[in-house]
Amino acid sequence: MIKEHCGIVGVWSKDNKATFIAYEVLKLLQHRGQESAGISYIDGGIKTLKGMGLVEDAIDPIFLKSSNLSIGHVRYSTTGKGTIDEAQPLSNGKISLAFNGTIPNYYKFGTNTDTEFILKVLSESEDIKAGIRKLADIADGAYSIVILTSDGELIGFRDPKGFRPLVLGKIGENYVIASEDSAIRQLGGSIIRDVKPGEMIYVDKNGNIESEIIASSPVSFCSFEYIYFARSDSVIDGVSVYSARVRLGEILAEKHYVDADIVVPVPESSIPIAVGYSRKSKIPLELALVRSMIAKRSFIMPTQDKRESVLEDKFGVVKDAIQGKRIVLIDDSIVRGNTMKRIVKLMRDNGARQVHVRVGSPKIRYPCYMGIDFPTSRELIAYGKTEKEIASEIGADSVEYLTIEEMISAIGRKDLCHACFSGVYPLKFSYDMSQLESVFKR
Ligand code: SF4
Known part of the structure; x- marks a missing residue:
């Protein structure tokens, strides 16, 4: 399929x-x-x-x-x-x-x-x-x-x-x-x-x-285009993708603050979200994770094997910037959790004292049938889990996500699709969702 x-x-x-x-x-x-x-x-x-x-x-x-x-x-x-x-x-x-x-x-x-x-x-x-x-x-x-x-x-x-x-x-x-x-x-x-x-x-x-x-x-309109997929310098239907991402970060800092020493984004699409978080929380921003030039986005590689091989050499860490620090690690989203788990470990291996993950989107809990490859609910880390359980699974001190309402207010459009977060599919016809899942299953 x-x-x-x-x-x-x-x-x-x-x-x-x-x-x-x-x-x-x-x-x-x-x-x-x-x-x-x-x-x-x-x-x-x-x-x-x-x-x-x-x-x-x-x-x-x-x-x-x-x-x-x-x-x-x-x-x-x-x-x-x-x-x-x-x-x-x-x-x-x-x-x-x-x-x-x-x-x-x-x-x-x-x-x-x-x-x-x-x-x-x-x-x-x-x-x-x-x-x-x-x-x-x-x-x-x-x-x-x-x-x-x-x-x-x-x-x-x-x-x-x-x-x-x-x-x-x-x-x-x-x-x-x-x-x-x-x-x-x-x-x-x-x-x-x-x-x-x-x-x-x-x-x-x-x-x-x-x-x-x-x-x-x-x-x-797909909210995920603003969160992750589109380029930051694009403007979609009159809304700047960069500004929307900064606002996601500002609201994340306002509603999901944690006392920490530095804010570190997972590059690239999370950088504007981290800028917003840092600006609002007054916690300094450090670009302590470095993405190698050859790295492809792991989420868009089609198989688990390919995803993991991409993860192997995707990020470098600036040890000097994170040693002994309490870190707010910002990502735009967490899908399966592979990347985040590895990054949290990388931070700890390089001397981070605490790692608090803050996510610039709500929990992804449902598949998308409108053009983005999210896996079935069972493979999504946030499906059926509390933030505490997710934190323990990825090895972080804490994890917090935006709510759907917070995301909508940050992007500034009311006409957004949020089916992957809410399970409410804005489709024209009605479907038996388990049948759809079986048609779309790899
Ligand atoms: S479910 Fe909706 S918001 Fe989520 S990725 Fe698909 S189109 Fe975008």
């Missing part, structure tokens, strides 16, 4: 630079998926290049051809297989698509994956716009999509609940639709606006652009 969490890009280029822009944007979306990457473009028909690994390993730019239209994808798989067959974009010769999300009801339509399901719905419709309408009607869950057609059209669509980000911008005279604005801005582009939930952006072969709200629904 395939669940996805990915980064996507679509480019319409006035001067045939679409493929190269898509390639550069993908590199800047690398944090959203490191297992495979792919690009489709038009060169007398739809051509697709894809491969395993980071963008620069997966796609040799020497093979990229000039084109006025291109889409691209970076992926981390949650299947445990992580094969090239699962890499996107997926093309049927007439259209090629790349998507970010999970469609939990795809299996009811007789396809093997949600990507295939989208391709099937689009292929069976009279034109691409009708296909998107049909999709919005029958699909559930999270799906930000970019599509190119052999007729030279580019389409971007964000699901009606807007679970995943999608933004429209321009680099020079070229339209770019991408998962995060930071990638477009870093390439010197400007942001036109976020694609609205339920909105389709359509660019015809001449570069005429139009938009249409296809479906509307109460919005349910």
Whole structure:
């Protein structure tokens, strides 16, 4: 079974630079998926290049051809297989698509994956716009999509609940639709606006652009994008990811204070949370954990083996900074607890006197069926456990999490999904959750 969490890009280029822009944007979306990457473009028909690994390993730019239209994808798989067959974009010769999300009801339509399901719905419709309408009607869950057609059209669509980000911008005279604005801005582009939930952006072969709200629904944006997944320098639906993270830390300090000598973040995404904690608590911040340049995010590696091998050489410790100290160790989230357990031990082995863990999100207790690879409840460290029990399991002096209400107030949006924390799934249709779990189980 395939669940996805990915980064996507679509480019319409006035001067045939679409493929190269898509390639550069993908590199800047690398944090959203490191297992495979792919690009489709038009060169007398739809051509697709894809491969395993980071963008620069997966796609040799020497093979990229000039084109006025291109889409691209970076992926981390949650299947445990992580094969090239699962890499996107997926093309049927007439259209090629790349998507970010999970469609939990795809299996009811007789396809093997949600990507295939989208391709099937689009292929069976009279034109691409009708296909998107049909999709919005029958699909559930999270799906930000970019599509190119052999007729030279580019389409971007964000699901009606807007679970995943999608933004429209321009680099020079070229339209770019991408998962995060930071990638477009870093390439010197400007942001036109976020694609609205339920909105389709359509660019015809001449570069005429139009938009249409296809479906509307109460919005349910993924809170985890702000907590961990998106880049700190992104702004999603008007909310700065960096500022949201700082506020998570400030509220963590306000509501979950502990007397300590230093605040130490687990790099990278926890750094702004630790900045907030330190600022509010007046406890000095020390960057005493150092992440090696080659380290990949352990949480997004698809198998336990791969995760553990990544953990082996992921962090170094500045012994001088922590020896004899009482430490507030800040992390953005704890999923299985492997990483945190190892870091707490690392701190103690290097002379820390006390290690208090403070987490910038609520307890993750339920799987996600909207695009992020959280394991089943049984594998989640916080499921059915008190903070005291979690502290004892990871070897910390204490552990405290934000509550859901505290998280919502820190991010400053009321329209957030919090299903992985609360077990309340904001889906369109109702499901037997144990059946969903068995469909999505690796
Ligand atoms: S369940 Fe959690 S990770 Fe999944 S979309 Fe909702 S907030 Fe995001």
